[in-house]
Amino acid sequence: MQDTITTLGSVAAPVPKRAGAGLKPKHYQSIIEQQPDIGWFEVHPENYMGKGGPPLHYLERIRADYPLSLHSVGTSLGSHLPLDLGHLKRLKQLVDRFEPGLVSEHLSWSHGYEWYTHDLIPLFYTEETLRLIVEHIDQVQEYLGREILIENPSSYLLFRQNEMPEQFFYVEAAKRSGARLLLDINNVFVSCNNHGWSIADYLSAVPHELVAEIHLAGHSIQELGDQTLRIDDHGSPVCSEVWQLYQDYINTNGAAPTLIEWDTNIPEFPELYQEVRFAEAYLQTTSERYDEAVV
Amino acid sequence: MKPLSELQQIFCDALRSPSPPPQSLLDEIEDDGLRIERFNVYRNNFIVLNGDALADMYPVIKRLVGEEAFRMLATAYVREYPPMDRALLLYGERFAEFLAAMPELSGLPYLSDIARLEYAWTDAYHAEDASRLDETQLSRIPAESLENLQLRPHPSLHCISSDYPVYRIWAVNQDDSTDEVISLDEGPSQVIVIRPDREVEIREVSIGELRFLDNLSSGETIGKAYSLAAEADPIFDLNHFFSRHLFDGTFCSIN
Numbered sequence: 232m233q234d235t236i237t238t239l240g241s242v243a244a245p246v247p248k249r250a251g252a253g254l255k256p257k258h259y260q261s262i263i264e265q266q267p268d269i270g271w272f273e274v275h276p277e278n279y280m281g282k283g284g285p286p287l288h289y290l291e292r293i294r295a296d297y298p299l300s301l302h303s304v305g306t307s308l309g310s311h312l313p314l315d316l317g318h319l320k321r322l323k324q325l326v327d328r329f330e331p332g333l334v335s336e337h338l339s340w341s342h343g344y345e346w347y348t349h350d351l352i353p354l355f356y357t358e359e360t361l362r363l364i365v366e367h368i369d370q371v372q373e374y375l376g377r378e379i380l381i382e383n384p385s386s387y388l389l390f391r392q393n394e395m396p397e398q399f400f401y402v403e404a405a406k407r408s409g410a411r412l413l414l415d416i417n418n419v420f421v422s423c424n425n426h427g428w429s430i431a432d433y434l435s436a437v438p439h440e441l442v443a444e445i446h447l448a449g450h451s452i453q454e455l456g457d458q459t460l461r462i463d464d465h466g467s468p469v470c471s472e473v474w475q476l477y478q479d480y481i482n483t484n485g486a487a488p489t490l491i492e493w494d495t496n497i498p499e500f501p502e503l504y505q506e507v508r509f510a511e512a513y514l515q516t517t518s519e520r521y522d523e524a525v526v
Numbered sequence: 527m528k529p530l531s532e533l534q535q536i537f538c539d540a541l542r543s544p545s546p547p548p549q550s551l552l553d554e555i556e557d558d559g560l561r562i563e564r565f566n567v568y569r570n571n572f573i574v575l576n577g578d579a580l581a582d583m584y585p586v587i588k589r590l591v592g593e594e595a596f597r598m599l600a601t602a603y604v605r606e607y608p609p610m611d612r613a614l615l616l617y618g619e620r621f622a623e624f625l626a627a628m629p630e631l632s633g634l635p636y637l638s639d640i641a642r643l644e645y646a647w648t649d650a651y652h653a654e655d656a657s658r659l660d661e662t663q664l665s666r667i668p669a670e671s672l673e674n675l676q677l678r679p680h681p682s683l684h685c686i687s688s689d690y691p692v693y694r695i696w697a698v699n700q701d702d703s704t705d706e707v708i709s710l711d712e713g714p715s716q717v718i719v720i721r722p723d724r725e726v727e728i729r730e731v732s733i734g735e736l737r738f739l740d741n742l743s744s745g746e747t748i749g750k751a752y753s754l755a756a757e758a759d760p761i762f763d764l765n766h767f768f769s770r771h772l773f774d775g776t777f778c779s780i781n
Binding site for chain 1: 527529530531533534535537538539541553554555556558560561563564565567568571572575576578579608609610611612613614615616651652653654655681682721724
C-alpha cells in the first residue's frame, strides 16, 4: 500500500448542515476508493486511542477529504468519580491532530467503580447531579479549549430520585456549562416510549438554537409481557416513526448536521449510504424552503 | 435514597453479578412491575457489548470452541475481568491466562497459546508506527562495530513460543473452508507477530530466530543476541536471516 502524507487545513473544517455517517473500519476501503458524496463522518475517539496502526492512518486519509466529528463514549460525565485526566489527554491529542468540527459526549455514566461498563447508564436527575455534570462538562471544555455538545441518553429504567424531567436536566446542563446539544431523535423516541413520556413535551422543551447536531439510528423491540421495551442498539435502519419525527423537527426548526449511526450488525457500505441519502434529501428540501423564506 | 456514589457502585456490582439485582438497588428504581427486566437490559448490554469486543479479538478461539461455548467463556471473563480502560481496543488482555486456568478446557491445552497469538495480533495492529531500517542507516556504520550495537525490532513485535503447533492451528482456522486436521504430535512451534507497515504478519520462525529477535527487543547487542540464539539453536544462520529480514521492516533502527 502506498504511503501518502496528508496535510490538514490549518483550521478545523466545520461540520456542514448535511447528512453524515458513523465511520466503521469495514467501510474504510469503500470510502477511500469511491469518495461518496457524504457531508461528514463521525467516530468514537476511543477507537482511535491506539499508539499507531491502520485505524489512525485511515482516519487521516478520510479526514483529508471530509469534515469530522468526534463523538466520545468514554468520558463518563455523569460519574461521581473524578474525570480521568489520562483519557482527556488522549482525547485532546486526537482533537489537536484531526481538528474535528464538532466534539460531543453523552449525558450518562459508565464509570461507577474502578472498572468501566462501556454501556451508557442514565443518571438520576436532581439539582445535585446537575451541578456535578455541569462541573464535568466545564472541565472537559476547559481542557480541550473548545465547546462540546452533549447528547440526550436512551434509557430503559428511571430512578426514583428524579426531581425533574430529563429534558429539563439536559437543556439546563447545556445552558449552565455553555455546551450545545446533540439531539438524538431516536433516543427521544426510545426513552419516551420506554417511560411513557410525551415526545412533543420533550422536543418542545429543547431550544432548537442550542441544537448543533442530530443523531438518527435504528433500534430493536423487546416484548416484556404486555409491554414493549425499545432497545437502542444501532443495529438496523432508522424506523419510519423516527424518520417522521425527524422530518417534522427539521421542518419546524431548520436543518442541522445529521448523523446516521449504525454500530451493530453493520451492513455493507451501500446500505448505510442509502440511509444517509434519505436524511440528505430531507435536509435539502428543508434548506431550500428556508432559503426561499429568506429570499 | 442513596447518594450517587453508592448508587453507581451497587449498580455496577449488580451488572457484574449473575444473581438478580439486590433489593437495595431495586428500591432506587421506579417500579412499574418490570423493574428487574428493565435492569436486566443493562446487565445484558454489559455482557454482550464487552463479550463482542472479546469475540472480535479472538475469532480463532471462537471457532475452536464453538459459538455457544465462546459466549459462556466470554460472559465469565467479562464478570471476572471487567474493562479497566476507557477504550475497548485491547480489552481481553488476560483471556489467555483465564483460559489456561479453566479445568474444563484442560483437553484443549493449546487454546491459551492461540489466545496469546490473537492478543498479539490486535496489540501489533494498534502498536506505534515506525519506519523501517534502510541501507543508508547501516552504511554509515563500520562493519567491525556492528556486534556491539543495538538493532531495534519494530515496536509491534511479539515473540511467542509454544509446546503446540500454534502457527498451523491458527492458519487453518482463518476461515471455515478447511477441515484439515492438525496433530498435536507436530510438536512445539515458535511464532512472531509483527506489523512492519499496515498489515499484521504472523510468521513461523526457528528457535534461533525467535531468541535472536526476543533478545534484541529486550535491548541486547547484536553480538550478545546472536550468541544466545546460537546457543539455543546451533544451526541458526545469522547471514541467511539478515539477507531475508534486515530491510524488510522487521527492524526499524540501529544504534
